Amino acid sequence: MTLLQAMLQPWHWAIGGFLIGLTVPLLLLLGNKAFGISSSLRHICAACFPADISFFKYDWKAQKWNLFFAGGILIGAFIAAHWMQGNGEMEIAAATKVKLEQYHLHNYQGLLPHEIFNWSNVFTGKGLVFFVIGGFLVGFGTRYAGGCTSGHSIMGLSNLQWPSLVATICFMAGGFLSANVIVPWLFSILN
Amino acid sequence: MKNMKYLLAGIYFGIVLVKSQVISWFRIQEMFQLTSFHMYGVIGTAVITGMIAVQLIRRFGIKTFEGAPISIEPKQFDKGQIFGGIIFGLGWAITGACPGPLFAQIGSGFTVVLITLLSAIAGTWVYGLVEKKLPH
Numbered sequence: 001m002t003l004l005q006a007m008l009q010p011w012h013w014a015i016g017g018f019l020i021g022l023t024v025p026l027l028l029l030l031g032n033k034a035f036g037i038s039s040s041l042r043h044i045c046a047a048c049f050p051a052d053i054s055f056f057k058y059d060w061k062a063q064k065w066n067l068f069f070a071g072g073i074l075i076g077a078f079i080a081a082h083w084m085q086g087n088g089e090m091e092i093a094a095a096t097k098v099k100l101e102q103y104h105l106h107n108y109q110g111l112l113p114h115e116i117f118n119w120s121n122v123f124t125g126k127g128l129v130f131f132v133i134g135g136f137l138v139g140f141g142t143r144y145a146g147g148c149t150s151g152h153s154i155m156g157l158s159n160l161q162w163p164s165l166v167a168t169i170c171f172m173a174g175g176f177l178s179a180n181v182i183v184p185w186l187f188s189i190l191n
Numbered sequence: 192m193k194n195m196k197y198l199l200a201g202i203y204f205g206i207v208l209v210k211s212q213v214i215s216w217f218r219i220q221e222m223f224q225l226t227s228f229h230m231y232g233v234i235g236t237a238v239i240t241g242m243i244a245v246q247l248i249r250r251f252g253i254k255t256f257e258g259a260p261i262s263i264e265p266k267q268f269d270k271g272q273i274f275g276g277i278i279f280g281l282g283w284a285i286t287g288a289c290p291g292p293l294f295a296q297i298g299s300g301f302t303v304v305l306i307t308l309l310s311a312i313a314g315t316w317v318y319g320l321v322e323k324k325l326p327h
Contacts, residue, residue, distance in 0.1 A: 028248060074205065149291070
Protein backbone atom coordinates (compact mmCIF):
# COMPACT_ATOMS: atom_id res chain seq x y z
CA MET A 1 0.00 0.00 0.00
CA THR A 2 1.46 3.37 -0.95
CA LEU A 3 1.40 6.27 1.47
CA LEU A 4 -1.25 7.96 -0.66
CA GLN A 5 -3.50 4.92 -0.53
CA ALA A 6 -2.99 4.69 3.24
CA MET A 7 -4.03 8.33 3.61
CA LEU A 8 -7.31 7.59 1.85
CA GLN A 9 -8.19 4.88 4.38
CA PRO A 10 -9.55 5.83 7.82
CA TRP A 11 -6.52 6.68 10.00
CA HIS A 12 -5.40 4.59 12.94
CA TRP A 13 -6.31 6.06 16.34
CA ALA A 14 -2.66 6.57 17.25
CA ILE A 15 -2.01 8.66 14.12
CA GLY A 16 -5.24 10.62 14.52
CA GLY A 17 -4.59 11.23 18.22
CA PHE A 18 -0.99 12.29 17.63
CA LEU A 19 -1.98 14.76 14.89
CA ILE A 20 -4.82 16.17 17.02
CA GLY A 21 -2.40 16.56 19.95
CA LEU A 22 0.02 18.49 17.71
CA THR A 23 -2.63 21.19 17.32
CA VAL A 24 -1.80 22.26 20.90
CA PRO A 25 1.85 23.29 20.21
CA LEU A 26 0.94 24.44 16.69
CA LEU A 27 -1.44 27.13 18.01
CA LEU A 28 0.96 28.09 20.81
CA LEU A 29 3.81 28.53 18.33
CA LEU A 30 1.67 30.36 15.78
CA GLY A 31 0.69 33.07 18.22
CA ASN A 32 0.43 31.91 21.85
CA LYS A 33 -3.16 30.75 21.35
CA ALA A 34 -4.77 28.19 23.64
CA PHE A 35 -6.50 25.42 21.68
CA GLY A 36 -10.26 25.58 22.15
CA ILE A 37 -13.27 25.74 19.87
CA SER A 38 -16.42 26.35 21.90
CA SER A 39 -15.35 29.99 22.45
CA SER A 40 -16.08 30.55 18.75
CA LEU A 41 -19.80 30.10 19.56
CA ARG A 42 -19.55 32.85 22.18
CA HIS A 43 -17.78 35.15 19.71
CA ILE A 44 -20.57 34.57 17.18
CA CYS A 45 -23.11 35.60 19.85
CA ALA A 46 -21.04 38.65 20.79
CA ALA A 47 -20.67 39.67 17.14
CA CYS A 48 -24.22 39.03 15.96
CA PHE A 49 -26.66 39.18 18.88
CA PRO A 50 -25.00 40.80 21.93
CA ALA A 51 -28.45 42.07 23.10
CA ASP A 52 -26.88 44.12 25.86
CA ILE A 53 -25.99 40.97 27.82
CA SER A 54 -22.85 41.53 29.89
CA PHE A 55 -21.49 38.06 29.03
CA PHE A 56 -21.28 39.16 25.40
CA LYS A 57 -19.80 42.61 26.02
CA TYR A 58 -16.11 42.10 25.38
CA ASP A 59 -13.71 42.70 22.55
CA TRP A 60 -14.53 39.62 20.45
CA LYS A 61 -12.54 41.07 17.56
CA ALA A 62 -9.38 40.49 19.59
CA GLN A 63 -10.28 36.77 19.52
CA LYS A 64 -11.08 36.63 15.83
CA TRP A 65 -8.43 33.98 15.25
CA ASN A 66 -10.81 31.48 16.83
CA LEU A 67 -13.43 32.12 14.14
CA PHE A 68 -10.84 31.68 11.40
CA PHE A 69 -9.80 28.41 13.03
CA ALA A 70 -13.42 27.21 13.14
CA GLY A 71 -13.95 28.22 9.51
CA GLY A 72 -10.81 26.30 8.61
CA ILE A 73 -12.21 23.17 10.26
CA LEU A 74 -15.22 23.37 7.96
CA ILE A 75 -13.00 23.73 4.87
CA GLY A 76 -10.61 20.98 6.00
CA ALA A 77 -13.50 18.60 6.57
CA PHE A 78 -14.79 19.39 3.07
CA ILE A 79 -11.37 18.62 1.59
CA ALA A 80 -11.04 15.37 3.52
CA ALA A 81 -14.55 14.21 2.66
CA HIS A 82 -14.29 15.01 -1.05
CA TRP A 83 -10.73 14.19 -1.99
CA MET A 84 -9.27 12.04 0.77
CA GLN A 85 -12.00 9.52 1.34
CA GLY A 86 -12.09 5.95 0.16
CA ASN A 87 -15.67 4.80 -0.05
CA GLY A 88 -17.10 1.96 1.90
CA GLU A 89 -19.13 1.20 4.95
CA MET A 90 -18.07 2.18 8.44
CA GLU A 91 -16.69 -0.69 10.42
CA ILE A 92 -18.80 -0.71 13.56
CA ALA A 93 -18.40 -2.88 16.65
CA ALA A 94 -20.79 -5.84 16.58
CA ALA A 95 -22.38 -5.03 19.95
CA THR A 96 -23.09 -1.46 18.86
CA LYS A 97 -24.51 -2.70 15.53
CA VAL A 98 -27.07 -4.73 17.48
CA LYS A 99 -28.17 -1.53 19.25
CA LEU A 100 -28.25 0.42 15.98
CA GLU A 101 -30.57 -2.19 14.48
CA GLN A 102 -32.86 -1.69 17.48
CA TYR A 103 -32.76 2.05 16.69
CA HIS A 104 -33.83 1.17 13.10
CA LEU A 105 -30.52 2.47 11.73
CA HIS A 106 -29.27 0.29 8.86
CA ASN A 107 -27.21 2.61 6.67
CA TYR A 108 -23.52 2.72 7.64
CA GLN A 109 -22.41 4.34 4.41
CA GLY A 110 -21.12 7.57 5.99
CA LEU A 111 -19.59 8.90 9.19
CA LEU A 112 -23.08 9.79 10.43
CA PRO A 113 -26.32 7.86 9.98
CA HIS A 114 -28.15 9.26 6.94
CA GLU A 115 -31.44 8.11 8.46
CA ILE A 116 -31.09 10.84 11.12
CA PHE A 117 -28.80 13.51 9.67
CA ASN A 118 -30.95 14.40 6.71
CA TRP A 119 -32.75 17.65 5.77
CA SER A 120 -36.07 15.81 5.52
CA ASN A 121 -35.93 15.31 9.30
CA VAL A 122 -35.69 19.00 10.22
CA PHE A 123 -39.36 19.45 11.05
CA THR A 124 -39.84 16.03 12.65
CA GLY A 125 -39.44 14.73 16.18
CA LYS A 126 -36.02 13.38 15.21
CA GLY A 127 -34.95 16.80 14.00
CA LEU A 128 -36.16 18.43 17.18
CA VAL A 129 -34.24 15.97 19.33
CA PHE A 130 -31.03 15.31 17.37
CA PHE A 131 -30.48 18.80 15.94
CA VAL A 132 -32.29 21.36 18.06
CA ILE A 133 -32.22 19.93 21.59
CA GLY A 134 -28.89 18.13 21.13
CA GLY A 135 -27.24 21.24 19.72
CA PHE A 136 -28.67 23.43 22.47
CA LEU A 137 -27.22 21.12 25.17
CA VAL A 138 -23.81 21.23 23.48
CA GLY A 139 -23.77 25.03 23.25
CA PHE A 140 -25.19 25.68 26.71
CA GLY A 141 -23.17 22.96 28.44
CA THR A 142 -19.78 23.81 26.95
CA ARG A 143 -20.12 27.48 27.80
CA TYR A 144 -21.31 26.72 31.34
CA ALA A 145 -18.34 24.33 31.71
CA GLY A 146 -16.00 26.98 30.28
CA GLY A 147 -14.79 24.77 27.46
CA CYS A 148 -15.31 21.60 25.48
CA THR A 149 -13.36 18.51 24.54
CA SER A 150 -10.66 20.63 22.90
CA GLY A 151 -10.34 23.37 25.53
CA HIS A 152 -10.64 21.17 28.61
CA SER A 153 -9.96 17.55 27.66
CA ILE A 154 -7.04 18.20 25.32
CA MET A 155 -5.64 21.68 26.07
CA GLY A 156 -6.47 21.69 29.79
CA LEU A 157 -5.27 18.14 30.47
CA SER A 158 -2.12 18.79 28.39
CA ASN A 159 -1.42 21.65 30.76
CA LEU A 160 -2.20 19.46 33.83
CA GLN A 161 -5.18 21.55 34.95
CA TRP A 162 -7.31 19.71 37.52
CA PRO A 163 -10.50 21.70 36.78
CA SER A 164 -10.21 20.35 33.23
CA LEU A 165 -10.03 16.82 34.61
CA VAL A 166 -13.22 17.46 36.57
CA ALA A 167 -14.87 18.80 33.41
CA THR A 168 -13.71 15.81 31.34
CA ILE A 169 -15.05 13.32 33.89
CA CYS A 170 -18.41 15.14 33.81
CA PHE A 171 -18.47 15.19 29.98
CA MET A 172 -17.99 11.41 30.08
CA ALA A 173 -20.58 10.90 32.84
CA GLY A 174 -23.18 12.86 30.85
CA GLY A 175 -22.25 10.96 27.69
CA PHE A 176 -22.56 7.52 29.33
CA LEU A 177 -25.97 8.40 30.75
CA SER A 178 -27.11 9.83 27.44
CA ALA A 179 -25.87 7.06 25.12
CA ASN A 180 -27.03 4.18 27.32
CA VAL A 181 -30.29 5.48 28.77
CA ILE A 182 -31.55 8.62 27.03
CA VAL A 183 -30.67 7.85 23.39
CA PRO A 184 -32.28 4.35 23.46
CA TRP A 185 -35.37 5.88 25.10
CA LEU A 186 -35.52 8.65 22.48
CA PHE A 187 -35.41 6.13 19.65
CA SER A 188 -38.11 4.04 21.32
CA ILE A 189 -40.52 6.99 21.29
CA LEU A 190 -39.43 8.46 17.92
CA ASN A 191 -39.48 5.30 15.80
CA MET B 192 -3.85 38.94 6.78
CA LYS B 193 -2.57 37.81 10.16
CA ASN B 194 -5.45 35.44 10.82
CA MET B 195 -4.83 33.36 7.68
CA LYS B 196 -2.43 31.09 9.56
CA TYR B 197 -5.26 30.12 11.90
CA LEU B 198 -7.47 29.33 8.92
CA LEU B 199 -4.73 27.00 7.67
CA ALA B 200 -4.35 25.45 11.13
CA GLY B 201 -8.13 24.90 11.13
CA ILE B 202 -7.97 23.22 7.71
CA TYR B 203 -5.29 20.88 9.03
CA PHE B 204 -7.38 20.12 12.13
CA GLY B 205 -10.55 19.61 10.08
CA ILE B 206 -8.83 17.06 7.84
CA VAL B 207 -7.53 15.17 10.88
CA LEU B 208 -10.97 15.19 12.55
CA VAL B 209 -12.57 13.57 9.51
CA LYS B 210 -9.80 11.10 8.73
CA SER B 211 -9.57 9.87 12.31
CA GLN B 212 -13.40 9.56 12.33
CA VAL B 213 -13.86 11.39 15.61
CA ILE B 214 -16.71 13.37 14.02
CA SER B 215 -18.61 10.13 13.53
CA TRP B 216 -21.88 9.71 15.43
CA PHE B 217 -21.24 5.96 15.26
CA ARG B 218 -17.81 6.24 16.92
CA ILE B 219 -19.32 8.36 19.72
CA GLN B 220 -21.99 5.71 20.39
CA GLU B 221 -19.25 3.04 20.48
CA MET B 222 -17.21 5.11 22.92
CA PHE B 223 -20.09 5.51 25.37
CA GLN B 224 -21.27 1.92 24.91
CA LEU B 225 -17.69 0.78 25.63
CA THR B 226 -17.63 -1.36 22.49
CA SER B 227 -14.58 0.13 20.79
CA PHE B 228 -11.24 1.48 21.91
CA HIS B 229 -10.95 3.91 18.98
CA MET B 230 -12.08 7.16 20.64
CA TYR B 231 -10.20 6.42 23.86
CA GLY B 232 -7.10 5.79 21.78
CA VAL B 233 -7.49 9.05 19.87
CA ILE B 234 -8.19 11.25 22.90
CA GLY B 235 -5.55 9.52 25.05
CA THR B 236 -2.85 9.87 22.39
CA ALA B 237 -3.84 13.50 21.77
CA VAL B 238 -3.56 14.33 25.49
CA ILE B 239 -0.17 12.61 25.84
CA THR B 240 1.14 14.37 22.73
CA GLY B 241 -0.13 17.74 23.95
CA MET B 242 1.28 17.14 27.44
CA ILE B 243 4.76 16.35 26.14
CA ALA B 244 4.65 19.35 23.80
CA VAL B 245 3.59 21.74 26.58
CA GLN B 246 6.31 20.37 28.88
CA LEU B 247 8.96 20.84 26.16
CA ILE B 248 7.79 24.40 25.49
CA ARG B 249 7.99 25.15 29.24
CA ARG B 250 11.28 23.38 29.90
CA PHE B 251 13.13 25.02 27.03
CA GLY B 252 11.34 28.37 27.19
CA ILE B 253 10.35 28.03 23.54
CA LYS B 254 8.89 31.20 22.03
CA THR B 255 6.31 31.70 19.26
CA PHE B 256 7.49 31.80 15.63
CA GLU B 257 7.43 35.59 15.96
CA GLY B 258 9.59 35.47 19.08
CA ALA B 259 6.92 36.30 21.67
CA PRO B 260 6.87 34.41 24.98
CA ILE B 261 4.37 31.57 25.37
CA SER B 262 2.15 31.55 28.45
CA ILE B 263 -0.92 29.44 29.09
CA GLU B 264 -3.62 30.71 31.39
CA PRO B 265 -4.56 28.29 34.16
CA LYS B 266 -8.18 27.08 34.31
CA GLN B 267 -10.13 28.25 37.35
CA PHE B 268 -12.43 25.76 39.01
CA ASP B 269 -16.10 26.54 39.32
CA LYS B 270 -19.21 24.37 39.62
CA GLY B 271 -19.98 25.01 35.96
CA GLN B 272 -17.42 22.38 35.08
CA ILE B 273 -19.64 19.85 36.86
CA PHE B 274 -23.14 20.98 35.85
CA GLY B 275 -22.20 22.33 32.43
CA GLY B 276 -19.95 19.34 31.83
CA ILE B 277 -22.80 16.88 32.40
CA ILE B 278 -25.17 18.94 30.23
CA PHE B 279 -22.64 19.00 27.41
CA GLY B 280 -22.06 15.23 27.80
CA LEU B 281 -25.78 14.59 27.33
CA GLY B 282 -25.72 16.59 24.10
CA TRP B 283 -22.44 15.03 22.93
CA ALA B 284 -23.95 11.54 22.77
CA ILE B 285 -27.15 12.79 21.10
CA THR B 286 -25.51 14.88 18.37
CA GLY B 287 -22.35 12.79 18.12
CA ALA B 288 -20.41 16.03 18.20
CA CYS B 289 -18.60 18.52 20.34
CA PRO B 290 -18.20 22.06 18.95
CA GLY B 291 -15.20 21.33 16.68
CA PRO B 292 -16.81 18.31 15.04
CA LEU B 293 -20.01 20.32 14.48
CA PHE B 294 -18.10 22.47 12.00
CA ALA B 295 -16.45 19.37 10.54
CA GLN B 296 -19.71 17.44 10.14
CA ILE B 297 -21.14 20.35 8.12
CA GLY B 298 -18.01 20.61 5.99
CA SER B 299 -17.93 16.87 5.33
CA GLY B 300 -21.33 17.07 3.66
CA PHE B 301 -23.89 16.63 6.44
CA THR B 302 -25.17 20.15 5.87
CA VAL B 303 -28.22 19.64 8.06
CA VAL B 304 -25.88 19.86 11.07
CA LEU B 305 -26.04 23.60 10.38
CA ILE B 306 -29.29 23.45 12.37
CA THR B 307 -27.43 21.79 15.25
CA LEU B 308 -24.75 24.49 15.08
CA LEU B 309 -27.36 27.28 15.11
CA SER B 310 -28.98 25.63 18.10
CA ALA B 311 -25.60 25.36 19.85
CA ILE B 312 -25.12 29.10 19.26
CA ALA B 313 -28.59 29.65 20.74
CA GLY B 314 -27.59 27.49 23.73
CA THR B 315 -24.49 29.61 24.26
CA TRP B 316 -26.61 32.76 24.01
CA VAL B 317 -29.12 31.51 26.58
CA TYR B 318 -26.23 30.63 28.89
CA GLY B 319 -25.03 34.23 28.58
CA LEU B 320 -28.55 35.42 29.42
CA VAL B 321 -28.95 33.33 32.60
CA GLU B 322 -25.27 33.09 33.58
CA LYS B 323 -25.59 35.11 36.78
CA LYS B 324 -28.52 33.05 38.07
CA LEU B 325 -26.69 29.73 37.75
CA PRO B 326 -24.55 28.15 40.48
CA HIS B 327 -20.84 28.72 39.88
